[in-house]
Amino acid sequence: VSLARPAAPAAEAIADDSLRGELLAKVKGLARRRAVAPQRPAVTLRPRPALRPMPLLLAIGSSTGRPQALFTLVQGLGKRVPIPVVLTQHMPAAFTPILAAHLTRLGAMPCAEARDGQALEPGRIVLAPGNRHLLVQADGGGLRARLGGRGVEIIGTDIAREQLRRAREGVYTLFEVQRGLPMQFLVRYFRKDGANWRLNDAIRAMVSFREWNLLSDLRGLG
Amino acid sequence: MARTCLVVDDSRVVRKVARRILEQHGFTVEEAEDGKAALEACCRNMPGCVLLDWNMPGMNGIEFLKALRQAFGAAGPPVVLCTTENEIAFIEQAIEHGAQEFIMKPFDEDILLGKFSQAGLL
Numbered sequence: 001v002s003l004a005r006p007a008a009p010a011a012e013a014i015a016d017d018s019l020r021g022e023l024l025a026k027v028k029g030l031a032r033r034r035a036v037a038p039q040r041p042a043v044t045l046r047p048r049p050a051l052r053p054m055p056l057l058l059a060i061g062s063s064t065g066r067p068q069a070l071f072t073l074v075q076g077l078g079k080r081v082p083i084p085v086v087l088t089q090h091m092p093a094a095f096t097p098i099l100a101a102h103l104t105r106l107g108a109m110p111c112a113e114a115r116d117g118q119a120l121e122p123g124r125i126v127l128a129p130g131n132r133h134l135l136v137q138a139d140g141g142g143l144r145a146r147l148g149g150r151g152v153e154i155i156g157t158d159i160a161r162e163q164l165r166r167a168r169e170g171v172y173t174l175f176e177v178q179r180g181l182p183m184q185f186l187v188r189y190f191r192k193d194g195a196n197w198r199l200n201d202a203i204r205a206m207v208s209f210r211e212w213n214l215l216s217d218l219r220g221l222g
Numbered sequence: 223m224a225r226t227c228l229v230v231d232d233s234r235v236v237r238k239v240a241r242r243i244l245e246q247h248g249f250t251v252e253e254a255e256d257g258k259a260a261l262e263a264c265c266r267n268m269p270g271c272v273l274l275d276w277n278m279p280g281m282n283g284i285e286f287l288k289a290l291r292q293a294f295g296a297a298g299p300p301v302v303l304c305t306t307e308n309e310i311a312f313i314e315q316a317i318e319h320g321a322q323e324f325i326m327k328p329f330d331e332d333i334l335l336g337k338f339s340q341a342g343l344l
Contacts, residue, residue: 174308174326175330175333178325178326178329178333178336178337179332179333179336180336180340182323182340183313183316183317183321183323183324184317186313186324187310187313187314187317191310192308192309192310
C-alpha cells in the first residue's frame with residue numbers, strides 16, 4: 001500500500017481533508033483485508049517418533065526341534081549385525097562345538113562357544129556350551145559372557161570292559177528295552193537295528209562311560 | 223477289590239501263560255480268543271484291564287481297540303497290547319488308538335508285570 005508523500009509539513013497535511021480521507025480509507029481497507037484474509041492452514045502437530053535406541057544385544061534361544069530354523073535365521077541376519085549375538089541351543093555338551101563350527105561355515109557371522117569372562121563383540125555369535133547357562137554382564141560400556149548354572153555330568157561306570165563297550169554302543173535286545181522303559185520313550189529315543197534297538201545319538205552323548213572299580217577312591221570320577 | 227483282566231489271544235498257550243502270571247499277582251482272569259469274543263465279554267462284564275494280542279483271526283487287536291474306544295471312550299479299560307509286531311510304526315499305531323502299553327513277544331513274567339506296573343495296573 002502506498003500513499004503519496006504530502007509536500008506540506010505533517011501538521012498541515014493531516015489537516016488536509018483530501019489527504020486525511022485517503023489515509024483513513026487505506027487504513028480501513030487494510031483492516032478489512034486482514035479481517036478476511038484467509039487463515040493459514042492449521043498445522044498438524046505430530047509427535048516426533050521416539051528415537052529407538054539400538055539394542056545392546058541380540059539373544060536367541062533355540063530348542064532341539066528344528067536346528068534348520070536356526071541356520072535360516074543366522075543366514076538371514078547376515079554379516080553386518082552391529083551388536084553382539086548370544087545363542088543358547090538345547091543340545092548336549094558334546095554337540096555344541098560342532099554347532100558353533102557349522103554356524104560359522106554358513107558364512108554369516110562367526111560363532112564360537114562362550115568362554116567365561118570374554119567380551120561380547122558386535123557381529124559375532126557366542127554360543128552357550130551344552131549344560132551351561134550363558135549370562136551377560138554389563139562391564140563399563142561393554143558386555144561380557146559369564147558361564148553359570150550347574151552343569152550336570154552323567155557318568156556310567158563298570159569294571160567290565162565288555163559291558164562298557166555295550167553301554168557306549170547303546171544297542172539293546174528286545175528283552176532289555178522292555179524292562180522299565182515306557183513304550184513312548186522307546187518310540188521317541190530308539191530305532192530298530194535288525195532284531196535290536198539302538199538308542200539315539202543325542203541321548204547317548206549325554207552320558208560318558210569309564211572303567212572304574214567302585215571300591216577304589218571315587219574322587220577321580222569328578 | 224479283585225482286579226480283573228481280560229486276556230485276548232488266539233493262542234491257547236499264551237492265554238495260559240498270561241493267566242498263570244496274572245493270577246499269581248492277584249488278578250481274576252477271563253479269556254477271549256479273538257476281538258469279537260473280547261467285545262462281547264466287555265459288554266457282559268467290563269474288565270479292569272485288557273491284555274490284547276494284535277494278530278488274531280476275525281477282529282484283530284487294533285480293530286477291537288478301535289471298537290472298544292468308540293463304544294466306551296475313556297470309560298473303557300486300560301489296554302496293554304502284546305504282539306510279535308515290533309516295528310516303530312506298529313507301536314505308534316497302538317499309542318494312537320489308545321493302548322496304555324506295548325509288549326513285544328516273546329515276553330517273560332518280569333516284562334509283563336513291568337508293563338502292567340508302568341500302565342498303573344499293579
